[in-house]
Amino acid sequence: MWADYFEQALIEDIKLLAVDDIMAQDLGQGQLFQVPLLEEDYVVFQEDDDGNEGFVYPFSVTGDIDSSTITLTRAEFFENFFTALPDTLTEDLTHAVTSWLLWTSAAPTTPASIVEPDHLTVSVQGSTIYNISSEIPGFHGVAYVYLQGEDLNGLEITEVVTIRDDGVFKTTEIFSMLTEEPIAVGFDGTVQVYLGSRLLGLNRQDPYRAAITPEREGPALYELMNVFGTNYLQTAQRFVVTGRSYRRPTVDLSLQDFEEELSWQRMLDETGIPYQPISFDISPYDGRMWVLASDGGIHVHEVGLTQFEIPPEEPTFEHYIQVIPLRHRARLGESLPMWTWFRILRAPIKKVRVRRVSPAGVTEYLDDTDTWIPAVFNFFGNNLASKPEESWTDFKFTNDFNELGQWNFYCEVELQGLTDTFISHTAVYVESNQSIKDIAAPLPGAEDMFFDKDGLLALTLPNSYTKYDPAPDTYFVDIDFQTLYFRRPYTNVNVTYV
Amino acid sequence: MSSPYASQPFLLGTALDEVGIEAGMPRLKSESMAEYRRRVMFQLRDPPDATTDGFIRTAGRMVNELDKQLFRLDLVLNPDGSMPVPDPRIEISSSRFLVWDDYDNDSLVIELDIREQGEDKLVEDVLLALATLAWLSVELLTSDSIEYLKSFRLRYGSTDSYYSGVPLGATKMNNLNVKYIKTISFNAQPVFSSVKTSLAALGENGDFYVDSDNGIVYSYEEARSFCHFSAREFPFDLHWQTIRSFPLNDEDTERLYYETLLSDSTGEDEYVQLNADGAKVYNELLKVHPLQWGE
Numbered sequence: 197m198w199a200d201y202f203e204q205a206l207i208e209d210i211k212l213l214a215v216d217d218i219m220a221q222d223l224g225q226g227q228l229f230q231v232p233l234l235e236e237d238y239v240v241f242q243e244d245d246d247g248n249e250g251f252v253y254p255f256s257v258t259g260d261i262d263s264s265t266i267t268l269t270r271a272e273f274f275e276n277f278f279t280a281l282p283d284t285l286t287e288d289l290t291h292a293v294t295s296w297l298l299w300t301s302a303a304p305t306t307p308a309s310i311v312e313p314d315h316l317t318v319s320v321q322g323s324t325i326y327n328i329s330s331e332i333p334g335f336h337g338v339a340y341v342y343l344q345g346e347d348l349n350g351l352e353i354t355e356v357v358t359i360r361d362d363g364v365f366k367t368t369e370i371f372s373m374l375t376e377e378p379i380a381v382g383f384d385g386t387v388q389v390y391l392g393s394r395l396l397g398l399n400r401q402d403p404y405r406a407a408i409t410p411e412r413e414g415p416a417l418y419e420l421m422n423v424f425g426t427n428y429l430q431t432a433q434r435f436v437v438t439g440r441s442y443r444r445p446t447v448d449l450s451l452q453d454f455e456e457e458l459s460w461q462r463m464l465d466e467t468g469i470p471y472q473p474i475s476f477d478i479s480p481y482d483g484r485m486w487v488l489a490s491d492g493g494i495h496v497h498e499v500g501l502t503q504f505e506i507p508p509e510e511p512t513f514e515h516y517i518q519v520i521p522l523r524h525r526a527r528l529g530e531s532l533p534m535w536t537w538f539r540i541l542r543a544p545i546k547k548v549r550v551r552r553v554s555p556a557g558v559t560e561y562l563d564d565t566d567t568w569i570p571a572v573f574n575f576f577g578n579n580l581a582s583k584p585e586e587s588w589t590d591f592k593f594t595n596d597f598n599e600l601g602q603w604n605f606y607c608e609v610e611l612q613g614l615t616d617t618f619i620s621h622t623a624v625y626v627e628s629n630q631s632i633k634d635i636a637a638p639l640p641g642a643e644d645m646f647f648d649k650d651g652l653l654a655l656t657l658p659n660s661y662t663k664y665d666p667a668p669d670t671y672f673v674d675i676d677f678q679t680l681y682f683r684r685p686y687t688n689v690n691v692t693y694v
Numbered sequence: 695m696s697s698p699y700a701s702q703p704f705l706l707g708t709a710l711d712e713v714g715i716e717a718g719m720p721r722l723k724s725e726s727m728a729e730y731r732r733r734v735m736f737q738l739r740d741p742p743d744a745t746t747d748g749f750i751r752t753a754g755r756m757v758n759e760l761d762k763q764l765f766r767l768d769l770v771l772n773p774d775g776s777m778p779v780p781d782p783r784i785e786i787s788s789s790r791f792l793v794w795d796d797y798d799n800d801s802l803v804i805e806l807d808i809r810e811q812g813e814d815k816l817v818e819d820v821l822l823a824l825a826t827l828a829w830l831s832v833e834l835l836t837s838d839s840i841e842y843l844k845s846f847r848l849r850y851g852s853t854d855s856y857y858s859g860v861p862l863g864a865t866k867m868n869n870l871n872v873k874y875i876k877t878i879s880f881n882a883q884p885v886f887s888s889v890k891t892s893l894a895a896l897g898e899n900g901d902f903y904v905d906s907d908n909g910i911v912y913s914y915e916e917a918r919s920f921c922h923f924s925a926r927e928f929p930f931d932l933h934w935q936t937i938r939s940f941p942l943n944d945e946d947t948e949r950l951y952y953e954t955l956l957s958d959s960t961g962e963d964e965y966v967q968l969n970a971d972g973a974k975v976y977n978e979l980l981k982v983h984p985l986q987w988g989e
Contacts, residue, residue, distance in 0.1 A: 223710065223727035224708035224710065225706060225708070226705065226706050226707070226711065226721070226730070227704070227705060227725075227727055228703075228705075228706055229701035229702065229703055229704060230701060230702055230703075230704040231700075231702070259701070312837075347735065347739070348732055348735075349732060349735065349740070349760065350763045350835070350931065351740055353739075649728075650728040681704065682701055685701050686701050687700050688698040688700070689698055689700065690698050690699075691699070
């Protein structure tokens, strides 16, 4: 009896989980398109006159979509077939939008209608207090926004969006209508509900990756930061934090106390030329970042920080003075403070040289006016000192990081009574992120982008948005079954051999 | 070279397929993942059941022919929040679209012939007729064109709804969360023995008052009981179905399956002669229910 009951409960739980799963944005690659080849088009194993052998693949495969002929690229491996990126985007549908903002607590009224069912974006900003459980009768301490509406089949649904702290949240449910005004409980910030995953100008959390440093790990946040007219992609790490822990009159902390900025990347296109990013979203298919440029072009990037390179000159095994930068990742054009640090007091200092090698390979030395010069410059220790700590005073200097790439800093130290020169090394990376794929502007003037509920790329204009199919024009050959597979449906597939 | 070829859909299994199969709903070959997710969500959230209504609602889902939400009809309430007409009712039978403003007194205000060859065979005809009623608002729910949609495909049903065994809390005011109550009965007869017409009239044990428009039950004593009630379902959504079903014992099926003959006794046309469609349907029925013959 109990076993039956337990089994039934388990099934119900699994079903609920499954329902939750199918709400997810990523629908997977469940539908391909195939062409079984006839014998005269078979991919066969051959040996040529020179004794080279291998499969002979078609010289070209073309297919038609909407009366335009497209040449398809062969994916050598199955994983390439699924992760390939498109050269162009095919327009799906355009929807007119009267208002992206569906409802705001600043001017509460009947929610606006939703032109196309999708996940909604709930933005909570400007809270000065997050209530604790004893402050409101019946409140259990978890702040939330309660949404009531209809799903894409017209069935009544509700969703409780848990608000841990001010930020931007995406509903799990797909709403076709909000039937009641949203209810916000547990905080005093302004709530705004938007159509689609519209996150213009707001930072967003990577749903698929965490930011992990040697010290700690936490959610990875991305934001486009405008510095003197140029947008940089800022990556930051946020420690797990709730609004209750610092948005209180009695607590003297701010959100910055819970965030660590990791890098500022200059965005480069496929050829290495900088462009101005204005919006981005993370692809639900492969976790890559799709970035919208100010000229309407789309650039696809792998997300992450650049790996430090092995320095061209190895430091010595022993070294006594190090160069310490404020950060090891810098923004292009940034001037960062750095310090010398007499870390191991082995012997009095005789001479110190601080040398830098720019990413272009130019070597310069720091002089006593905080200037970098081509000539060698020595800082001398106190010759009269008998103790190491009396022979040297650490100092601060600056470096202008005006070149992308890894800057290498060397500190060369000569100690009194020793003939060796001890060299330490420190690197600072001026970050950039080069696109792995550029796609020509499908919608000139687009101001924002997001992946919609079906994984289509939506580009927005002030009063409309257009969806595009991000599937690539690629094919894969299954030799065993002599079948071609495609990601998109083509008519008039032509297979040609030389 | 044997080109050109035409590509055909090929299904790859995903986690969504496992969910769909659990719901008894495998993916169709030409169905996109988005369509399948929508269908599976529909089935899990609004599962079919062994009722007439359950069958009518869900028959099309198995072949990815989902009901299309066309319009939402709602009452235009009086300024004081009361119903604009005494007893509104909408019914879509097998062959007619009917609207009453006072159903109890049989005051029929719209009667449309929605048969395939009927006078009001298009959804637009229904829309035009509804526009003449000031007490009923019509909200368009679809962005698709409704031009040329046949009104015969409107989903069978009515604004009648029934609730049974609804618990009442141990208070003197219970919100049923259903508006426009029509009839109601209670298990605890002593508490609900004398119906009053206003809240102010409650004066002794057994008195009760039902705010029908808002679905609130007031009693002089604490309720602590169960009630059973019928209600008028407003707002009422009109759905359009590719696969339409209706019960064969619906009285209006005679308009579909019979021809009229002049009655000797009344001198009026009566539906008595089985037509070709009717013969086909009843023959199918007799194949599986031969014992029905002659009863």
